[in-house]
Amino acid sequence: MSVYLGYTGSVELDRDSTDAPLETVLDPSDVNVSRRRFSVDFNVSALITGDRVEIATVDGSTLQLVSGHNHPDGAWYIHIDDVGGIRLYDQFQASLSGQQGDALDLVTPSAVQNITIQTKNDRYRFMAKIRDFELTTSRDTVDLTSLGNEFRSQYEQGLISGQGVLNCLWESSPAFIGPGYRPGQAEFPSYLARLVVRVQQGADFNGRFFIYAGSIGQPESVWYEAKCIVTNVAVSVSNEGAIETRIDFVTSDQIVLKQGRPPVYLLQESGDYLLQEDGSPLLQED
Secondary structure, three states, X not given: OOOOOHHHOEXXXXXXXXXXXXXXXXXXXXXXXOOOEEOOOOOHHHOOOOOEEEEEEOOOOOOOOEOOOOOOEEEEEEEXXXXXXXXXXXXXXXXXXXXXXXXXXXXXXXXXXXXXXXXXXXXEEEEOOEEEEXXXXXXXXXXXXXXXXXXHHHHOOOEEEEEEEEEEEOOOOOOOOOOOOOOOOEEOHHHHHHHHOOOOOOOEXXXXXXXXXOOOOOOOEEEEEEEEXXXXXXXXOOOOOOOEXXXXXXXXXXXXXXXXXXXXXXXOOOOOEOEOOOOOEOEXXX
């Protein structure tokens, strides 16, 4: 009989991508070349530090923003500072720290440009500093008396819903590197705290909740996979211990229990996926 121990579990998060882009007017005065930052007209709370965004011109002209970039669009990671300024980075880890020296060089646009900014997150990352997590699945009963036989057969088993809790040590620094985590590839509890107060795009994320996370030469992984919405974040501050946070969430789509090997995609040196001709990521096994 096999027994799983808690330290073999983990949680991976994938930031949700937006369906509709955010529009803004980029004026030459909005770009501060010396400080490598620029500003936008909409509320920057719609974006979160670490988001990967695609910036494009509305009319298809060359995007005059990043030095040496001669295309109508481009994708980068962002860091939002305390006053709402945005810096662009090639690497996720660099965007979390937000150092000016690591940011991409910018250029001042020669004229006003209408641009769109859309989040394009497409990668799962480990959740750092988790003490424990709980995921509950249940089947809701449905009143079928008013349904015909054809529709009744579709809903007679009820609807599956879920909810869960993540208990974490508060962490907002990219300096954390622990067992099982790759440097610069971990999400932090502070992200979910920012996510719950984001109004314009909602508080969605995609989650993988590993009961057992196997590696090469070990038994296959077992995990739940679901789309989730953060509903509550509580931060507990004690003068005698570490700051802790409790994150409550509910599932908003199908819940799947999987067993096997999570898909692994080939990456470029920049950290982006290596894409196939149809635009989908290339699996390592292919």
